[in-house]
Amino acid sequence: MGIIQSKNVVLLGMLLKSELFTNYDIRFFPIFITKMKLFTPLILFALFLFFSCGEPTAAIDESLEDTEEISSDVMEEKDEGKTEIKVSADFLRGKFAPEQHEDFVEISTKYASREGMYLQREVYEAFKQMYEVAKKEGISLEIRSATRNFDAQKRIWENKWLGKRPSAGVNAMETYPDPVDRANNILLYSSMPGTSRHHWGTDIDLNSFDNSWFAEGEGLKLYNWMLENASNFGFCQPYTELGEDRPTGYQEEKWHWSYLPLAVSYTQAAKKLLRNEDISGFMGAETAIEIGIVENYVLGINPVCK
Numbered sequence: 040m041g042i043i044q045s046k047n048v049v050l051l052g053m054l055l056k057s058e059l060f061t062n063y064d065i066r067f068f069p070i071f072i073t074k075m076k077l078f079t080p081l082i083l084f085a086l087f088l089f090f091s092c093g094e095p096t097a098a099i100d101e102s103l104e105d106t107e108e109i110s111s112d113v114m115e116e117k118d119e120g121k122t123e124i125k126v127s128a129d130f131l132r133g134k135f136a137p138e139q140h141e142d143f144v145e146i147s148t149k150y151a152s153r154e155g156m157y158l159q160r161e162v163y164e165a166f167k168q169m170y171e172v173a174k175k176e177g178i179s180l181e182i183r184s185a186t187r188n189f190d191a192q193k194r195i196w197e198n199k200w201l202g203k204r205p206s207a208g209v210n211a212m213e214t215y216p217d218p219v220d221r222a223n224n225i226l227l228y229s230s231m232p233g234t235s236r237h238h239w240g241t242d243i244d245l246n247s248f249d250n251s252w253f254a255e256g257e258g259l260k261l262y263n264w265m266l267e268n269a270s271n272f273g274f275c276q277p278y279t280e281l282g283e284d285r286p287t288g289y290q291e292e293k294w295h296w297s298y299l300p301l302a303v304s305y306t307q308a309a310k311k312l313l314r315n316e317d318i319s320g321f322m323g324a325e326t327a328i329e330i331g332i333v334e335n336y337v338l339g340i341n342p343v344c345k
């Protein structure tokens with residue numbers, strides 16, 4: 040789009056600079072009129088090309104994927120021609136208050152382990168349907184964590200960074216004096232502020248934060264039920280076992296589920312709008328570039344969830 044447009048500008052510029060427009064002296068008026076007649080269709084065609092390509096820069100053309108041409112930090116996507124989803128980099132980075140956001144609702148304690156958790160309305164409706172069907176089949180789903188904005192994630196991250204809270208079973212500050220090593224340790228299970236899927240209001244953690252709970256008994260039954268049924272309600276497990284299909288990112292999290300009808304758009308938006316150098320505002324943020332936080336973590340998800 041940009042290239043075509045700039046070609047048109049050149050074409051129009053050439054026409055404007057041509058003798059057609061410089062010979063405006065009244066003595067040459069008959070010649071001017073004659074030339075106008077000859078050139079009018081050409082000028083009209085050039086004008087048509089020029090204006091037909093003048094769409095807003097924020098509109099996304101799929102052909103621009105993986106290019107550096109998008110300067111706007113706002114993106115609009117059509118979801119199967121129905122819902123128009125507007126995504127800003129600030130939204131993706133969790134720079135908002137869910138309790139004040141019109142698309143977010145508080146989760147009833149019927150479904151959650153505590154008060155004060157939020158989800159996007161559409162995600163909540165889908166979860167409630169899944170909850171009821173699961174319940175009839177003897178599965179008791181409980182939301183342990185939902186939306187966490189930038190500030191909430193920053194508290195978690197910095198407590199681990201300073202060793203106030205254990206990270207993967209160790210005091211990260213004492214064990215890893217090197218900033219990149221320390222960040223990599225925290226990243227086993229926690230996201231850097233600004234890069235978490237929990238910012239989006241589409242992701243939930245269910246029942247237990249321990250993979251071993253899901254390996255037997257009630258937990259295994261619940262996990263198997265989710266593997267078989269969650270996709271019927273739009274949910275997908277983004278952090279599956281690391282391996283060939285998912286070479287980079289967080290360790291496996293059997294508790295973390297993502298609502299794809301919204302999250303797929305956000306993942307695509309994150310690919311285009313989030314830059315490692317823009318991840319900032321917390322201790323250790325300078326490691327984001329070396330770690331490649333966007334490509335390796337934000338996009339390091341189960342390919343089925345993309």
Ligand SMILES: [Zn+2]
Nearest residue numbers: 237243244295
């Ligand atoms: Zn989670």
